[in-house]
Amino acid sequence: MPNISLRNTTYRHLTDEQLDNAANKLVQYFTDDKLLIIYRISKGKNYDTENQLELPLTALPWLKDTIINGFWRQPSAGGLPKDQHSVSATFSGEEILLGRSMNADDYAKPGFKIVNKSRTSHIMASRPQQFQITDERVEQVLLPILAQFN
Known part of the structure; x- marks a missing residue:
């Protein structure tokens, strides 16, 4: 997919991620000089649902570090306390929340909710x-994308 231009800003296309074999669920990743944009399309029988998350680039190192060294690391090794399920911080004036989810976009699949x-x-x-x-x-797609911004 080529880069796209919207409202006098050019967004660089990073990658596409197909979530199902029928190509009904697609996630696209874009960036400009200020934001990472995660754009999701779910094709329905009668209509499609589209949604996106916009994250300041300044939040990306924190996001990566909090996933790897906070949630995925045991508390005894310096990770977050076992009973802490979310954290938030402010970047470029925007409050970003990262929380664990036990049904992350698919039933009984652990992951994260980014808000x-x-x-x-x-x-x-x-x-x-x-x-x-x-x-x-996160391991296959998001962390490699975040690594591009370090």
Whole structure:
């Protein structure tokens, strides 16, 4: 997929991730000089659902470190306490929340819920932008993307 231009900004396409064999669920990753954009499309029988999460690039090192050294590391090795299921921090004036999920985008698949509490959803303006991702997809897709920004 080529880069796209919207509202006088060019977004560089990073990768696509197909979530099912029928090609009904797709996640695309884009970036510009300020944001990482995670864009999800779920094709339905009558209509498609689209959603996106926008993260300041300044949050990406924290996101990577918190996943690897916080949630995935045992408390005895310096990881987060066993009973801590979410953390938040502010980057470029935007509050980002990272939480563990036991049904991350798929039933009984552990992973993470990433929320930008400072930006409203483009689907439902009463909710913040959010995205769920399984541990497997974090390892295969998200961490390699985050590594590009270190």
